[in-house]
Amino acid sequence: MESSMLGGDARPWLIQASYLLTAFLFIMGLKRMSSPVTARSGIVWAGAGMLVATLFTFLYPGMTNFGWMLPAIILGTALAWWTGRRVAMTDMPQMIALYNGFGGGAAAAIAAVELYRGEAMSLTMATLAVVGGLIGAVSFSGSLIAFGKLQGLIRRSFRFGGQQLVNLVVIAAAVAVGALLASGHATGALHVSAFFVLALLFGVLMTLPIGGADMPVVISLYNAFTGLAVAFEGFVMQNAAMIIAGTVVGSAGTLLTQLMAKAMNRSIGNVLFSGFGETGGAAAGGAVTGSMKPIEASDVGVMMAFAQKVIVVPGYGMAVAQAQHKVWELCQLLIERGVTVKFAIHPVAGRMPGHMNVLLAEAGVPYDLIADLDEINAEFETADVALIIGANDVVNPVARTDKSSPIYGMPILNADKAKNVIVVKRGQGAGFSGIENALFYLDNTRMLYGDGQAAAAQLIQAVKALG
Amino acid sequence: MIVTITGIVALYIFMLAAFTGYEVIAKVPVILHTPLMSGSNFVHGIVLVGAMVALGNAHTTLEKVIGFIGVFMAAGNAAGGYVVTERMLEMFKASGAKPKPGGH
Numbered sequence: 001m002e003s004s005m006l007g008g009d010a011r012p013w014l015i016q017a018s019y020l021l022t023a024f025l026f027i028m029g030l031k032r033m034s035s036p037v038t039a040r041s042g043i044v045w046a047g048a049g050m051l052v053a054t055l056f057t058f059l060y061p062g063m064t065n066f067g068w069m070l071p072a073i074i075l076g077t078a079l080a081w082w083t084g085r086r087v088a089m090t091d092m093p094q095m096i097a098l099y100n101g102f103g104g105g106a107a108a109a110i111a112a113v114e115l116y117r118g119e120a121m122s123l124t125m126a127t128l129a130v131v132g133g134l135i136g137a138v139s140f141s142g143s144l145i146a147f148g149k150l151q152g153l154i155r156r157s158f159r160f161g162g163q164q165l166v167n168l169v170v171i172a173a174a175v176a177v178g179a180l181l182a183s184g185h186a187t188g189a190l191h192v193s194a195f196f197v198l199a200l201l202f203g204v205l206m207t208l209p210i211g212g213a214d215m216p217v218v219i220s221l222y223n224a225f226t227g228l229a230v231a232f233e234g235f236v237m238q239n240a241a242m243i244i245a246g247t248v249v250g251s252a253g254t255l256l257t258q259l260m261a262k263a264m265n266r267s268i269g270n271v272l273f274s275g276f277g278e279t280g281g282a283a284a285g286g287a288v289t290g291s292m293k294p295i296e297a298s299d300v301g302v303m304m305a306f307a308q309k310v311i312v313v314p315g316y317g318m319a320v321a322q323a324q325h326k327v328w329e330l331c332q333l334l335i336e337r338g339v340t341v342k343f344a345i346h347p348v349a350g351r352m353p354g355h356m357n358v359l360l361a362e363a364g365v366p367y368d369l370i371a372d373l374d375e376i377n378a379e380f381e382t383a384d385v386a387l388i389i390g391a392n393d394v395v396n397p398v399a400r401t402d403k404s405s406p407i408y409g410m411p412i413l414n415a416d417k418a419k420n421v422i423v424v425k426r427g428q429g430a431g432f433s434g435i436e437n438a439l440f441y442l443d444n445t446r447m448l449y450g451d452g453q454a455a456a457a458q459l460i461q462a463v464k465a466l467g
Numbered sequence: 468m469i470v471t472i473t474g475i476v477a478l479y480i481f482m483l484a485a486f487t488g489y490e491v492i493a494k495v496p497v498i499l500h501t502p503l504m505s506g507s508n509f510v511h512g513i514v515l516v517g518a519m520v521a522l523g524n525a526h527t528t529l530e531k532v533i534g535f536i537g538v539f540m541a542a543g544n545a546a547g548g549y550v551v552t553e554r555m556l557e558m559f560k561a562s563g564a565k566p567k568p569g570g571h
Contacts, residue, residue: 109537
């Protein structure tokens with residue numbers, strides 16, 4: 001199988017060289033994507049790598065079925081391109097879940113083709129094919145459920161007694177059938193089909209009980225799963241590009257999942273095996289004393305216009321109200337007046353860590369005005385106004401003080417340390433987790449009731465009126 | 468098969484690639500978590516080349532149908548992952564930069 005470059009078939013050598021180039025472009029691309037200055041070019045580097053690998057793969061000796069292959073590539077690319085262009089920035093997390101599920105499904109499909117073919121493989125290869133197929137199938141069906149949940153297609157959580165036991169039985173059965181297939185004790189379409197049905201079922205069962213708030217961590221975990229599945233199938237296909245890219249994503253995705261879980265004050269095990277994401281806070285009452293004190297927009301306008309420093313704390317509620325453009329317009333007015341304006345972003349301010357930054361970037365907020373928790377927390381003490389808009393749990397001081405609270409220990413933005421705290425809020429209800437927010441009752445806090453967009457528009461008018 | 472990657476060589480590749488992935492991501496700021504997850508989601512779209520080879524060597528109709536689905540989904544993973552990542556990263560700019568005209 002060694003091919004000579006002299007006079008022999010040069011295609012295998014070309015393919016290997018192209019895969020090497022692709023692996024290099026992927027790693028450089030990911031590296032560039034990890035800094036805001038170079039991030040934009042990072043995806044272009046990685047994209048070039050994908051294009052190179054895809055084109056050179058057509059040179060594989062002995063390939064047929066181009067009549068199937070080209071329509072599949074064109075259809076898949078066109079559909080994903082079209083949906084990806086149209087999706088709103090707020091819906092980005094579920095689209096990532098969907099595309100990730102497709103990747104897992106493709107890895108499982110590779111395993112399925114190999115296993116249905118039933119050609120003798122070494123134990124190592126057969127095991128890798130089966131394990132990759134299992135992980136890929138779980139990632140596929142699990143990601144689809146995650147997509148359905150975030151998209152609002154699946155509203156219930158489907159929890160029942162003994163659920164963990166049922167899940168355990170299903171995964172054990174899948175592993176058992178898989179082991180029989182890998183060791184050659186079971187062959188044939190029936191066993192292969194049973195294996196994939198069990199694996200897909202497990203992905204569904206595992207994901208259904210997980211609450212919406214935890215879904216980003218799960219999506220990130222499935223992203224790492226798909227990477228691993230691709231790497232394993234890469235060994236089966238003897239494809240270096242798949243092995244390297246899949247493994248890099250597998251380990252990077254695992255780290256990213258841990259970072260996200262940490263930012264949300266959860267452990268991965270906690271996310272997978274408990275239901276906090278939806279039911280948390282049911283037990284929360286807490287001893288909150290005092291009253292919420294309302295304020296008029298015109299007064300807030302004066303307060304901010306004559307402030308030295310204003311820190312805006314946006315939450316997902318702001319994005320839901322589509323208020324980010326108005327908020328940025330307001331901030332630009334303040335900046336023109338010489339006020340220092342910063343945005344303080346909690347890691348879980350959006351649907352997933354970093355999501356809020358994307359939403360603010362969409363509105364035109366430069367990234368150097370945006371600070372994350374570690375950078376900004378010391379600055380609240382020097383801020384004249386902290387404007388909380390659409391955020392709730394992430395500024396709740398009970399996370400620092402009340403050991404009985406479900407969010408105790410979660411890192412929060414210390415907005416309560418600002419001289420004045422203005423909370424823009426629709427009404428008096430509790431937050432996403434149902435926990436009463438002690439910040440709203442502080443002496444230096446004033447409530448500006450109303451829809452985020454309308455409130456921001458009123459504030460703009462108020463500041464403009466000052467001339 | 469063009470080259471054989473087995474045994475200890477496979478493990479070496481696996482280990483080095485795993486460290487690479489870890490190191491590349493380790494110092495990423497929180498603001499880039501979502502785009503980076505999306506970017507790594509795009510990168511495993513490389514499964515497309517494996518799906519193409521699997522379909523290209525399929526014999527029975529069943530194999531061809533599964534191969535077709537695999538290539539279709541892999542292409543979706545790659546194309547969708549690229550578009551959403553690019554759209555997100557396109558918006559990151561410093562305060563010195565000019566805003567994009569006619570942006571939505």
